[in-house]
Amino acid sequence: MKDRIIASVLLIIMVLNFFDVLTDISLGVPMWHVFEESMIVLISGIAGVFLILEIKKRTHNERLLKNKLNASTDELNNITEEMTLARRQYSQVIHDQFELWQLTQSEQNVAMLLLKGLSFKEISAVRETKEKTVRQQASTIYNKSGVEGRHDFAAWFLEDFIT
Template identity: 65%
Template sequence: MKDKIIAVMLSIIMTLNFFDVIADISLGVPFWHIVEESIIVLVSALGALYLIADIRARTRHMATLKEKLTISDNQLKNISQEMKDERLHYSEVIAKQFSQWQLSESEKQVAMLLLKGLSFKEISGVRETKEKTVRQQASSLYAKADVEGRHEFSAWFLEDFMAD
């Protein structure tokens, strides 16, 4: 949202300066002043275009990520009943552990997405929250789980599957 506001502000600056340049030309203002204001128009336009392109790219990336998660969920529907039962059991074990750690609902959502391998940026896009919020929730859940970070957190749930 912040990027959109900045892009709009840059567009307004560009537009106002553009009309100022036109007025200055008709008033016979010195050439150096017209060049200076033209540079402001150009830089504002480039900044706005860059932000708009970046916003579109991030939006496409998040849409793709959501689509991949949906596809992944659909693929899980095609697994055998035994695998479904085991997956359900493991999900219950994870949920029970989250409850023992007394994670909030938001922390539980972040924790599950971390276990699925998503980055903080991807999680913030999927949950439609700020990345800073996701980082704070992750830090809180790491503290409650008494682990140092995302790798140790994931390993906590996977180490029992590793052969000795």
């Protein structure tokens, strides 16, 4: 906005000084004065045109950036939707496996928190149970799933993604 005001002021200065130069010539003002004012007309005209071209260039670049941003936003929304779908599907696979292992609902809750990386202490705080209870449930989960411990349990679900 400021650029447009400055360009307009420069062009007004150019036009007014141009008419002043014409008046000075008709009145017989010394040539050095006419030359000075002619330079003001020329410089303000060049500066005004340059500024107008810069405004157009910036407006064009801004439009391109907005288009790129919109395209990126659309792409991100698509990726987010895909990730949400993949996450739901993966979660369903995990729950299906819990069912195959015949984990109780309580064990399934603990198992999900284990997969999310919570410690026994954190799980007991979240579930409002004793840490010893969580340890026992974790041990039962490992036995039912046929793994050695927490790391093997998490690796069982991640194994297919890594290879």
